[in-house]
Amino acid sequence: MIPLLLTFSDGQTLEAAGSVVVGRNPHLHQLASELDEGPVDLVTLVDPLKSVSRVHLAFGTFDGVPWVLDADSGNGTRLIYPDGSAFALDSGVRYELDPGSRVEFGSFSALVG
Template structure:
């Protein structure tokens, strides 16, 4: 039976309106996973597995791997750049990275840095800009952001970046992302 004025049930009581708990006997306690405290490194080419006369290609070495003059060619070391943001953050970077409100790489992408900046006006996209280095030169790439990216180099006029294309940015340049910006030092 329903009320003609409001449509509610005339026979319903607070007890009949209560829904049954969908998991009445769920008392499972999940134990936390123990954190891993060690890193195991397995060589790519185990000793004795190579045939005579063959050698593997040398693995890329990190900047801290071997001291200079150890008989191997010096690896290409990425320059260290400092990004000074208009929001007050200063980040020292080396390698590749993403900048945005909530930067998130695609499943197949790997970055050295994910830099999240505060933008209350939301003019900066979630993954607004990608950066990296080529032969020690810093570059930026707009990731099809909503408000775009502008590079201001000292003597040259402002340059609006075409999405998906890399632009070299020298030290002392200003990169504008939405209403925010950062200086490359």
């Protein structure tokens, strides 16, 4: 399995072998049915402004292709591909990611390596 490489705007970096759940207080309960089997990393973001939901989004890979999913967050999630095309994600839908894609959520972002 190819690891998923993520660099967050707060300086955290992660090389994940499975799914990743991101938020102010991430947990699996809300997303359990959306995640693939395997290990799950929880990434906690310190966000005093509460621009990020407790469980905001998830990342993972399927057949070696990375994906992102908005977890019905309050402020939404935006995907920006390396070519500059950008759009808001529909909640609960997986979107494929290209290396170099940037995912913006609240006052944070994550770069896909």
